[in-house]
Amino acid sequence: MQLNKFILYISFIIALSSCIEPFMPDTAKYENSISIEALVTNDPDLPPIVKIARNIPLMTRAEDNTTPGDKPVDGAEVYIICDDGNEYQLTNLRPGVYEAIDPVFTGEEGKSYKIMICHQGEVYESGFEKLVSSPAIDSISYEVDERKISDDGVTVRGYNFLVSTHDDSPDQSYYRWILDATYYYYLSYDADFIYHPPYGMIPYDNSDLKECWGSKNIPGIFVAGTEGLVENSIVEAPLHFESQYGDELTVRYRLHVRQLKITSECYYFWKDMDKIINKTGGLYETQPFRLMGNIICSSDPSSNVTGIFEVAGVSEEVKYFNKPEEFPVSGYNCTKIEVGTEENPWIAIDAGTIIIYDEKENQYFTSDALCFDCTLRGGTTERPPFWDF
Template sequence: MLKKYLNFKRRLTKLYGKILIGVVPTKTIFFLVFSVFFFTNCIEKFDIPSEVDETVLASTLIVEATITNEIKRQKILLSRPSNFEVVNDLDSIYDPRFPEIPKEPGFSYERNAQVSVVDNKGNEYQFVETSPGTYLSNDNFAAEKDVEYTLNVITDKGTSYVSSAESFGSVGQIEDLYIERDFNVEGDEGVFIYLDGGSTSTSDQYYRYTYEESYKIIAPEWREEDFVLTNYDPCALPTVTYDLEIVKRENEEGKVCYKTDYSNSIIQNSTVALQDNRAVGFPVRFLNRNNYIISHRYSILVKQYLQSIDAYNFYRTLESFGSSENIFSSIQPGLLIGNIKAENDGDDQVVGYFEVASVTEKRAYFNYEDLFPEEPLPDYAVNCFPSSPPLEHPSYCYEGELNWPCPISILEGVNINLFAYYGENEEGIGACPGPYLITFRACSDCTVLGNSTMPDFWEE
């Protein structure tokens, strides 16, 4: 999540005095590398140099590591910032041995590191790289109460990093997770997901939350028939060649789908100022009523992590970077202080925090009609109006003078999986009308946006 937090920016949202921490821009990493945060109220003006030393960037390791009391393969993520101004040279941060991993400008994966977690009981847990920069423990294990854990990382170049010993002392609880229709402070109507919860210990006063939201997608323009294009040669002369059929679908795949998205912002809460040391009505998520993901059925799984005060302050510091309209106008001198450091002397920097936390979770569901009965659904993710472009197009290899004022043809759209069959163009609509009406593929086939397989946890 830390890399996502550094790589994407969302506007800071304030709900009833509680802060949902917005996402820091990618260039914030420049600020992190060149500024040390001392937990004081002193703010100094500082001019960021127009050019950043690439060697300093390359020496900064980003560590995302939270070990929990869940029995599972624990995960450690390692990466480094690359030149944020050069986002087109993606091959330099892409490993062809893992083609399923998307190219991600702004970060390079830390490959071939030796990663382990040791505890004060003599146990050592080895991690293996399962995809670029992602390290999973060889075996399932869960962090235990009052046991201290330490993270060790040795990079492929031999630089050694070690964390402080971390532990957790109690287990939290989510008493209730509930949904209400309401307006946010900006006057937007929508759906709030509220949480009541806390800890079994009165000494626990700091919390972090993540969520996984899943939702049903129904293709609004699904049809029993669709295009099938074969033998297409867009460069054939004197005209393109192809076979285009309209065939009946074999099944209803693409009619109903499901999608799961993960929170990529940091959500925190503190009960320091509360008498009973528990949160009541904490807004974990707000969904505008016009958000298409709540059009049918929606589910959210919220996880609550108990945090130490140091971990809480670390993430609050990131909040201060992301909530400023211009993070370069008022920044602190020094490096963002976490609990991981390089053991050898040198210029090797690290941004991140090794957290050991107890986690508890709760899931909730709702249907749009439950909260907005007999009201129109939100607009679909794609504009699904039917249109009729020309069927064919001039040959790509035609060398003469060409004046072609028409939009992309049906052949071209079907070939790149952009268009789907809608019907016959019996009324001859369109500036360059073709024989068929088309709609965007996502309108007719929801697998463009989600997966046709229902999740195991899903309940209707």
């Protein structure tokens, strides 16, 4: 949840020592505030979801103690209300998470929706937001990039992914992108035995554990808008960076991009969020400002609320990328270690160790378990039904 990451990030930064004298405003003493992140789309694979947390004050000035984090809010009554008169109550399925299960509904283009949350006598709500269709994604591409990963100048190369789109409407447009990736990888080591004293070595075949597909949701705030541009188009807006190190780019990589057509209010909320998280060294190293979304506490307008209710049309695109040719790519670092030697006698080898036998040289080797079982690296041996290979 982006808001949760935001709070955790701020708390972590404040806890660190710094050569900059932090500015500590009196607002650090205010009561716990509510953070809300809510989304309604016309994509059946993105059902309505609402996440609510109560932020613990970032700095409690008693004894200069720092209290990081936030607490999920459970037991709230959460409703999505449509301008056609229908109301949909969401269910508290996980800590701080509310989803529509009965009935499950999908937003419809042209209709407007609002959120209303009742909790501990307070009412939090937005105005009505209209669901506007999203134009098609024109292209997903990449550029080779090099990123500095340490202060001593160490860099990595990789792909910086890009997205382009346009809207034939004359009005300026705003977008947010939600990303997920699936990637295929395989292992090069063939196992011959498992060492099981006192029985010795038992034949073992890992051929069904050598090919895997990994998947991940890609974190980050990816937004762009056409305000101030001559044309209502986005050309190669930056998405995420994928490094040359790791299993992702070793064979074949599938990037799935969902494009949300959002309002200017939502766009600037996420821009401000990104600015606070990524563009400064910490919340209080510069003059702080309060994030303003489109949700208020209608029962107490003075109550602190940080929240956004997005009603968005969705379009999507998928692009496959083969192993890069522009730079070397390496997955998990597997090294063979000879065993049954004076340095590594059998008596020192753990039971269950996987063994490679070199018949020609009559030598025995082992390696990390992750080099013999691809599922230990987070993947699955079951090929996804959508995979195009």
